[in-house]
Amino acid sequence: MTTIEPILAAGIISALQQFVTVTKLHPILVNFTAALVPVSVASDFIGRLCKIESLRNTGWWTLFYATVVTPFTAITGWLFWMGDDNGVTGMTIHKWLGTGLAVLLFGLFAWRFNLHRKNQWPTTAYFIVAAIFVAALAYQGHLGGEQVFSGM
Ligand code: HEM
Known part of the structure; x- marks a missing residue:
């Protein structure tokens, strides 16, 4: 690696940090x-319970979009990190x-993709794992909101 590459990388990260801070x-x-994610799991669940095919499709496609967007949610979180978040x-x-x-989420997506491919309803095991995932996601959102709003 030449000396210019780390400087270039630091510049790109700092520009991204600025972009994420300004755009929130x-x-x-x-x-x-x-x-x-919760809409996906709820749609699959109600769909299976009431045998509504369109809800099963909703469950699949909403999980697809969640899997596409969530890496960006996490990456922007890292870039949004501020000094007062430390400790x-x-x-x-x-x-x-x-x-x-x-x-x-990629694991959950792979599982759901396999069911989608075979045109199967999500199984009880899938619902148990997905429900744990949703609970963890709710806790995750609670922690972020607490940091932003607890001082208000
Ligand atoms: C599934 C992934 C994630 C979810 C659902 C999530 C959710 C949230 C929520 C709901 C907030 C409050 C936002 C507001 O209303 O203003 C927040 C804030 C925040 N999150 Fe995340 N987050 C995720 C991942 C991450 C990651 C991976 C990091 C960083 C390493 C991160 C860093 C932050 C920071 C720095 C804040 C702002 C805290 C402050 O203002 O001091 N997040 N997040």
């Missing part, structure tokens, strides 16, 4: 992740839980 992209994107236990959990959830 993380608080915008969190809404997509926080809405799409706050809730934010340390938020950082690692959020990163973990973004990775684990």
